[in-house]
Amino acid sequence: MIIYVVMINDRHSDPGVRLFSTAVKAIDYAKQFARRCCYSPEDIREELTSGMQRAGWLYYADYTEEDSIWVLPCKVDE
Numbered sequence: 212m213i214i215y216v217v218m219i220n221d222r223h224s225d226p227g228v229r230l231f232s233t234a235v236k237a238i239d240y241a242k243q244f245a246r247r248c249c250y251s252p253e254d255i256r257e258e259l260t261s262g263m264q265r266a267g268w269l270y271y272a273d274y275t276e277e278d279s280i281w282v283l284p285c286k287v288d289e
Contacts, residue, residue: 212287237282245274
């Protein structure tokens with residue numbers, strides 16, 4: 212079984228983790244979270260580097276200079 216993990220790195224709180232049953236739900240949550248927490252929509256930078264893609268990441272965004280969120284799949288009961 213694969214679940215989709217949203218990792219939240221926000222300087223105002225402890226790192227956060229949210230779990231989802233589909234990649235679409237996880238990515239949608241991450242995008243909405245970034246929009247809700249950014250100072251301005253122009254601050255959001257969505258970019259997947261080749262290293263992130265090789266590691267299996269599905270989404271990454273910086274929503275301030277110091278805060279970011281990303282989505283990756285995770286096998287459960289491997």
